[in-house]
Amino acid sequence: MQISEVVRAGLLTAVAAGALGVAVPSAHALDQSVIGTPQEQRSPWAVFRFGFSAYKSGHKEQAVEAYKYAAENGQLGARWKLARMYAEGDGVARNDYEAFKFFQEIAAQDVEPGSPDESYVADALVALGGYARTGIPDSPIQANPAAAQDYYMRAAATYRNPNAQYEVGKMFLHGEGGMKASLQQAARWFQLSAEKGHAGAQATLGNLLFQSGKAVRGLAMMTAALERAQPSDKGWIRGMQEEAFALAGEADRRTAIALAQDMIAKGN
Template sequence: MQRYAFSGFKGMMLGTALALSSGSFAWALDPNAAVSPESGPFDLFKFGFKSYQQGNKQDAVEAYRYAAEKGHTGSRWALATMYADGDGVTKNDFEAFKMYSEIASQGVEPGSNDTGFFVNALMALAEYYQRGIPKSPIRPDLSQARQLYFQAASAFGDTEAQFRLAKMLLTGEGGEPNIRQAKKWLNRARKEGHVGAMGVFGNVLFQEGQTVRGLAYMTAALDTCKPSDRDWLQAMQEQAFSLVNEKDRRKAIELSASIGRSTE
């Protein structure tokens, strides 16, 4: 059976273990808890998740560590994310990078319960390669980031990966620019409901001379976006809006209403 596997970490050893040994922890699971270091990985994961929800992040970290040592992918991802966010532990992007790398290096069976964790690990690694990690061996590598986004976009249909890949293709980050491929990925992502992709897709159409249709997509995106995306979408839409005549503006606004309800 085919496995999706990640490769190509330059200068890194993908086989590096997490070095999680039970004797290395100062903390101890509550002796009255239903789990112990000898419990199964899923029971430890559930205990860690419950502890996290209750605000007992120290217990969550320890439970996740024991579960990760036993090979539980979800626990390893949760622990990596806590390090990436500085959530319950001291923020350490390089430590998070190594844990995400462990997940990515193991691959995943298509359709398995670990697929989401695997894709999220690819996305996190791509972000790290885009900006690098100060005071670590990880330097910006846009080509590697683009490769990771392509893997998540193509093999797993992740709409955020499709959107980010498209932006790199538009600007030529990490390789040659390719407007045609960028439009393909933007179109796929926006059909699956990615509002940012809809807006950028519209902007590309606008730049190509499809004034009304492009402005309509940008307007539809602005009308349905999350607050976190409003500023950049609004700036893009308003700039285009200022460049067209009143007749085309009215047509675009009328068309945007139907675009917002469909995947035209």
């Protein structure tokens, strides 16, 4: 596969600038026209880096072209970036099935835990779990909770991914994917995820503690999780926390708020 003139030109300019220790504006780099870029300057890693620079500068069409070249030549990070762009409709038309195929290629790689590419594989497995859980409309991918459980479990157990650990916890909590419902197993996976700072896991584990009679600790965990949560998660966490606060006594509320503030301050 040949890289288009604009990508090859921009890459050559970026490589030359790096060698000279000077910064070249990305827009200028993308406007150059150079023919015959040497092969060593078209390595998948170099093209991936060029694609990242183009993406950051808002030149997403050029970024996609560079990522595709790098991906086809074995650059795992480029495949992951393309998958995310298609999954989110970022610079390309959203296409979940196209994203699924890229994520599947990443997940098929034999990447050891601790490898620099570990995060790409773990994130791909979590994404595949989500697609398998619900299916993808107008595609061959049908809802398959058992397959979702396999994807999540691989990411959770092999790569210790907190998002996957949280999803495994939810599946144990509700008995999904062929799993037998187990509060103990659910709490174990929520705990592993919560220890890595996952706000959803912290809130859910806090709610389980509250329901088991550990009101102060549970309220404090939900309150701290609400403070740390991403905007997309604040709604359901707030609803859970407010419901628990309404059931708690005044003394427990005050103690829980103080404990939550201590948790937030210490990063616990």
